[in-house]
Amino acid sequence: MDTLGTSYYRIFIPCAIYNGDVYDPFCNTIFLGHTLWLFTFSDLKTIVIPSTIFGITNSLAASRYHYLPVESVPNTYLFRRSPLILLWVWINLVPFTIGNQMTASSITEDTINKPWRPLPSRRLSSSHARVMVLLFYVVAQMFNIYTRCGIRQGLGLFLLGVWYNNLGGADHHPLVRNAINALGYVCFTSGAMEAALGIPLPLSTSPRLVEWLGVVAGIIMTTVHVHDMYDQEGDALRNRRTLPLVIGDMPARWVMAFWILVWGICCPMFWDTTFVARVLSLVLAILVGLRTLLYRDLSSDKTTCLIWNVWMSFVYFLPLCARA
Template sequence: MPLVRTMPLPRRFIPFPSTVKSRNISPLSTPSPSGSRCLPIMSAIFRPLASAAYTVFLFNQHDIISTLGPAIVVGCVLSGIPDLGSLLSAIIWHELHLLPFQIKNQIYGVEEDRVSKPSRPLPQGRLTVQSAQRLYLGLTALAILSSASLGLLMPGILHIATSLAYNEGGLAKFWALKSFMGSIGYMCYCWGMTVIFDNHRPLSRTSLIAVVLSGLIFTTTGHAQDFRDRDGDRLMGRKTLAIVLPQRFGRWSLTALILAWTVGLTYLWDPPIVVSVSFIALAAYTTANFVRDHSQEADRVSYWWYNIWLVFAHVLPLFRRL
């Protein structure tokens, strides 16, 4: 039988790895049609939300240190450090009352803001006066509901009534009442923060004294904010102590009031010597800024330091001796 030689089957040619560019195809690198469609949808949702949040921030960006900060400090000092839920609840309650006031105030002062605060939403054209008015009404309704749900109807209604008198009632134009009206709002913020932080218990005797003192401090020294806005106030025909009083007298009288409060609060709350010296030094530096440079640019810096002094003043009840 003849011998048949079988030919081996040809082996599959496997090229040397270095001679061929390997392509790593990953599912992640393949664009998903559904993912591509989601991006415009997400952008359409989040971009307006981000813009709205920034607009809200612009309405009260100058009040974070001057109003929200001291109110939180008072609540923490008088009631202890709150849990996260209470902190968020208090901040929301605070903003639901502060924002309507600021919106209405800026509706009436839009021409003034074009001169002194052009970064605010209305001068920028981020929303119309009509839209701001609707936002004001909606937030006011939410503020009432929030106060009712948290057992804070008294400070909530008092704040809204004071805001109406200040803005719609035109009391902001009277220099003798401007700081007093502002101090009522200030006390309401501290009142609400303290109650929420203290698990909705009524104000204690020490807390009541601290909140009332907070209002008195702002009544007598709150016109520190007016020195930085003199041009805008003149444009609106608004009379403030910073305009009515001669510059030197107005600034030196403010200095005397701040220093008097510094000494009085130090005696009342009896903090440690290091805290007392620091508080007095801060008061001296703050008042020196007011009397040294009378320009509005410098007054903005001086007002910032005034707010730091104000926050410090609200910390002192921590060393309560009553």
């Protein structure tokens, strides 16, 4: 029979591991770390790495944003802050991903698409996940306040997470779903930039930065459904109204191909970049667009999505490619 102490740990520390009735903190830490890794693994290539790249590259290009308190940032300073940037993005992502994966419909979808995740693999129960999402929302906000990085963005991600995961924002209309994603990307990228610079971004006095974040939001709004192309079977099971399920697979692909070509041309124009940067942006955009239209099986859609993330990361580099 469990003692009162072990019952407490099993309820409030969902990843606890026991050796008989003895709580083993080392094993629990390993288990918790691995569990969090599994929750966030799929978003490393979509959120964590690209947002960290945005934070570093756009901080290096601080002089391009007029009226920022800093004109230049030393490379060594950013190098020292790189772990903080990465940690800021990741720790604010954790509660969102847990909240996104813990509903019954999400578990059903993941059983098909990602059976290795903690909930479909029965690594955790749904009740444990509910405790974890609340705990890590608090941890994320405390981290933001302690480091004085991305406090506004962290609060925005909390509100967007509740809307997306708990109030049907991800399920009821594809435009709402894409809009929440766009706002989320803006929060992650601008929060990463704050973590890099170590100061709050003065959005009211830096119109160029606001315009660039608006461009990022526009890209996400019109092309983020590239992630939905290979998830259609799981999304259909949970009655989620993504763009390919609402307007059809091929029309959604044409929307994707059209807009990525537009952004592939317009983003370098926004920064008046070098010729090489314009060519690379266009080539990557054309590659994603053609693959979206011509290669429509599950494996190809996943590869196309990966190339889209590479293109997005390149777009984040464009301020550094601007001509003086």
